[in-house]
Amino acid sequence: MTAEAVVAELAQKARKAGRTLSTSTSAERKAALEFIAQAIESSSAEILTANERDMASARRENMHPQMQDRLLLTPERIAGIASGARQVAALNDPLGRTLRESVLPNGLELKQISVPFGVIGMVYEARPNVTVDAAVILLASGNAALLRGSSTAHHSNEIFVNVMKKALEKTNISPEVIQLVPSADRATTKALLTARGLVDLVIPRGSAALIRMVVDEATVPTIETGAGVCHVYIDEFADIAKALPILINSKTHRPSVCNAAETLLVHKSVAPTFLPMALKALKDAGVILHSDATAQKVAEKFTIESTLATESNWSTEYGILEMNVAVVDSLDAAIDHIAQYGTKHTEAIVTENKENAARFIALSDCAAVMVNTSTRFTDGEQMGFGAEIGISNQKLHARGPMGLEAMTTTTWIVTGDGQIRS
């Protein structure tokens, strides 16, 4: 069978099974998630065995230690995954919400309600927890799931899917709503991305390269996640006492994630006071610095190690302790810089001036604007969503952290008593 045929068959199975989800009650979906949590807990030993097979291959192939750590499951991590399923079960049901409602002059009753997408594909890398996290969020939002993980996590993904399917056998929801897409061959990813009419939405989760590939290949609708070249702008009206901790937290708290900052922009009028202490604090925190000409002079004056930033530095998402620094002439110049190099993820301004904050909000063109706080707060859990399937970096459908509601679409229901158009 070709990859297209394999994916088509899985998608059709998932869609048909999805009818049992579309007609399920909120209580049934919540019970299914509890069964899944229990099944994961009671299958911990088998899950660890399967994961050890993936880990053994990873060690044999000298996988990067950081990636090995992402692949690794432990009893504690498995317990955490099960408890994640319970947390999702405890969230408000995102389906059947009435979003708009009216009665037309001709007596027609108009209602816009939230409904599932149908079949959602996830494309992700070697993190087996995503298999459960994604399946659980999609189930809770009434969607059938086509899970295309990494071949390096194959055994872990397979056991998780089998355990979840077995748990669904206890419910009225067909176990076929969860499908693992074979990962041995890269062609299945392409097939998933071009399965128009069979797959309603694909969400890639992973590296910038993965997401770029998805955007290039996809003919089904997609939601891009993740890429984050985030800026911290210190305005001329900044409270410097706030600015320094915000900067350090934004860059160093967890540099590997998308909401970490990559570039510091400083208004020229506060640069003389702020830059020396900022550069020193970053350096003390172990941050490698790339500065524009003005900032570089400050660094040299205070003998703080820094290199002159190159064009490519400004658009790099480092993911490690490395940061760009530039001095700007005005708030609008900061906006220009962000427009040129940003990825429309999160932008922070530190200012005590409300008009400047409003102008920054109006023009920074991103998923989340932080006013006097750290870029690290663009996060589903921090924002109180309870669970997050990813952070949308695009403007279509959902923007920013995506919880259960973002995994629903809408339908209009028009109820009449025989009305026709005249």
Next chain:
Amino acid sequence: MTAEAVVAELAQKARKAGRTLSTSTSAERKAALEFIAQAIESSSAEILTANERDMASARRENMHPQMQDRLLLTPERIAGIASGARQVAALNDPLGRTLRESVLPNGLELKQISVPFGVIGMVYEARPNVTVDAAVILLASGNAALLRGSSTAHHSNEIFVNVMKKALEKTNISPEVIQLVPSADRATTKALLTARGLVDLVIPRGSAALIRMVVDEATVPTIETGAGVCHVYIDEFADIAKALPILINSKTHRPSVCNAAETLLVHKSVAPTFLPMALKALKDAGVILHSDATAQKVAEKFTIESTLATESNWSTEYGILEMNVAVVDSLDAAIDHIAQYGTKHTEAIVTENKENAARFIALSDCAAVMVNTSTRFTDGEQMGFGAEIGISNQKLHARGPMGLEAMTTTTWIVTGDGQIRS
């Protein structure tokens, strides 16, 4: 200059100018629309002259009379276009709405507000009114517009854009927020569809072929509009007195539009009574019939002209007085038919049984479900949106008729007092 360079330049101009829109007030946008309406009214003579040039070419090239009619402008139509702009000005401002709001335990204030997309491209066919209708809706929702109309309407589009730009000179909004994309060369459409990072969204409006081309070519986000293979399902619990007018209205009221019905599905238990009268009424209304084997027998018995439907009939959007008829064994069989041949636009059920209506709603997987009413009500104006830029046929972002709110996206604003993540 290549088409890519032309489009890139226009998009950059539009984005830069868009800052004056992003920072404009609701009153300023409304005033701009009023100036546009006035300018169109006072330029009626020039607009007619330009349109006559397009019409002369159309006649020379023997354009289909129906298409000539779409291209034609008259004093009345121009007045209607101006009044459309005023209607949009009177609608609620879609920007700056607070969609979600909370205060986190650490004191951060969280707000999700509606904001413009930025730069939106429209790709449409030879209907010059779309040039103004689209520009006005995009302006009202804070978006800069790249308008790519048909070369056959070039002179009409050009004068409309010039008139609108001139009107904007009286405001603080830069006239460059409206850009006409050259239409002499098809390459500009392709360039618009692949201008990633420069264009935030493209909306195609027109034939199924145009929309298919957009989906295949686009790497920028798009919203598909329009294709409508809509069904009317007469349930076993239908009130036949309602069913007949709903059927005739759905098919014959305006067969050229996307919410017209193409296929009638009749439950087998009501077929013996309903089908003879339905086929006769359709025939009397001038409808060409294509029937499945069961319905064909009924047609033959009552000597009503009909041909046996072919596989391709079921998925054809006729746009004229032509209709498919099938008898189904159950509501779920009707759902199966719709899942196989429908375009997820509008599906109607005629039934007095609430459970069947609920099951049809849960499983018909479309933008709008009509319960005991005509498919023709899926329409922005009928639904009270006041203006409509198109009907979304996809699940991402917006579904069904799209008014001003659908032309906005969101951003999160997180306001703090120096909070950092611990």
